[in-house]
Amino acid sequence: METLQNILKFKQKALHWANQFEVCCFLDSNQYKDAYSAYDFVIAAAVQSELSCASGTAFDQLKAFQAAHQQWLFGFFSYDLKNETENLHSNHADQLNFPDLYFFVPKYLIAFKNGKAEVLIGDEDILNEINSFPIETKHQVAALNIQQKLSKVQYISKIESLKNHIIRGDVYELNFCQEFFAENAQINPVETFESLNQLSPTPFAGYFKVYNQYILSATPERFMCKRGKRLISQPIKGTAKRSSNPETDEQIKRDLRNDIKEQAENVMIVDLVRHDLTKSAVKGTVKVDELFGIYSFPQVHQMISTISCELDPNIHFIDAIKNAFPMGSMTGAPKVKAMQLIEQYEETKRGIYSGSFGCISPDGDFDFNVVIRSILFNAESKYLSFQVGGAITYQCDAEKEYEECLLKASAILQVLGDN
Template identity: 75%
Template sequence: MKTIQNISDFKRKALHWANQFEVCCFLDSNDYKDAYSVYDFMIAANVHEELNCSTCNGFDQLKTFYAKHKQWVFSYFSYDLKNEIEDLQSNNPDGLNFPDLYFFVPKYLIAFKDGKAEVLIGNESVLDDIESLSFENKKQLRAIQISHRLSKDQYIAKVEALRNHIHRGDIYEVNFCQEFFAENAEIGPVHTFEALNQISPTPFAGYFKIYDQYILSATPERFLCKRGSRLISQPIKGTAKRSSDPEKDKAVKLQLRNSIKEQAENVMIVDLVRHDLTKSAVKGSVNVDELFGIYSFTQVHQMISTVSCELNPDIHFIDAIKNTFPMGSMTGAPKVKAMELIEEYELSKRGVYSGSFGYITPDGDFDFNVVIRSILYNSDNQYLSFQVGGAITYESDAEKEYEECLLKASAILQVLGGH
């Protein structure tokens, strides 16, 4: 363990050091204090063992992989693992071609907490290697020409069609998303992530490099974590743009807190999360710890609820992940019908977007985020993509939903220079 004097400098150097390897994962809380996070940031680098699969029994393979190693593993789950869980398909176009699931045991793992860096896997000398690292400072990012998969008129028509499904009683709520993309895009992934993390620092941010594929994430949302025998999920539903005027910003926050529409969206997803958790819970232990909490980030205020339970000791913790996946905040209710309509009305395969990445510890604890507010990039075919969406209910105004999408995309558009 080593005390670090210049924390931001060490963090930057650690990321650039990790990026030298073909695979690395950087998880950053950006100093947001959170009751369930163990470390301020973590860096996992280089592959000791890996599990890389598409069109396979991902969750079962993960159980076998984890049982074999019983070690720290860093990973992502793509949204399309839904097809293993339910009788669903993903036939929309995909320019990114990420595997459905990727897990790796790192050769190096450094965790940082309260000013101290600790090497959990690897030799202590790696800290000296990081501190002595020099790298090129932030390059000027070239503007990327961003295209919309949907025009505004097409988006509005699709929202109205989904509202008709709600009116007919097919669903109560659906998370409908649209893709923004760029072809022949050349970016420096580390510098792009640093710019995004600076403009929009969030508690579950991360950089995940898997060979030629990158996740650059400024997500504010936790999907699911396990601490001891307790499972905790923190769905987000409810977004309001911040104001630079403190009084107006206070009013915006209060308006979000008291919005009947946002509360209705949030409570539907809370009910869905409660239902999902009951599949893995000790009977009677599912609890809503916080309903309609308002949390402030650089760009937006968010309405976040916290739901928890005691994990039934007869249920494997990986099955607990499977039982709640994909997360309710990114699907809708009822969940399966909402996912069928997502496949029908969206034009792009979601892939890693609205999936999750994070880690599992040697003790079987874990922490996974929700992949939103994230740039996905394939450097091999130079395809860059990000998706944004929101909850559609019968009360939704399609025009306002479109504006909310642009708000959620604003930090990424600012970083990429595409307007």
């Protein structure tokens, strides 16, 4: 059994090795114990075959791609695939220009579990190549001028407008997000991700490079996974800032667990996810495995619920993803009206933000995260972006929601040197 130090060294070398290719994906659980994760971390690199497409027939194209290859697939779903699943549109500016859907079959795939690396695709010699791979450090060369798309006054004004929609009964809850961005940005993506992953290790972290576009993610949230016949979704709703004092920190956890407002937000999304899973489930199998679970991360405690069902054998697993996409925790309830209001009040096209990335195994199991707490970077246009948001309900306080956004942004701002 490898020591943790050796594992961390191998992980770092493997990431740098994978980054030499034009396309790679690294998924990392950061040693969090999770009942549904198949591996501790996986690294996919180089392209055997790929699919890149826009919203319209993207899910059907993915089904055909998966049927043609029956192999490990790594890829992402953009939030704007909502325009395919519902009669919606997106007219906001998009400076990042990620594809709406991208998947690839890797030439090399290494999986790590219980202290042991396994080559799933490629030659065993890859492990020696990784272990001897030189790591060059090229530190960030220019200070970033990070700006906010909305001022605090504008943000609060929009929250008050959204609360009026709630009073009118248009929606019960809505996830509203704002963008932080930097133009003419120059970063070293691998090192930036490593810094973020070290400062804020999370169970669904990942690094995804598609040519000149990068996702650097410290997301704590799973969108959905499939294990055998079972689908599992784990929405997050409920956030509290941690304290360095252990007793105070425990009290904050207890307060979050018993917070009526946070519970109300969480249960609305649980109901929405149950509804989404019902579209793909064997009748009567949708159940809530855990309600209001409190999980701790370096900056925050989060309230996470787990909902599962048995997948109807007549429904393709990719259709099950489509039936639940975009995830309820990033939209609101009712879902379609919430997405219409998101388009009306937000200033930036979400694109890959609040979408999902992950992998599909040859037997049709899959695991996909939620793209939050993530830096998105287009190296060609030198545009860097990250968004943060929160659940807006009738009871919410606009000032506190703004502060929660800054809390969620804190690790990224620290990593980008804007603290």
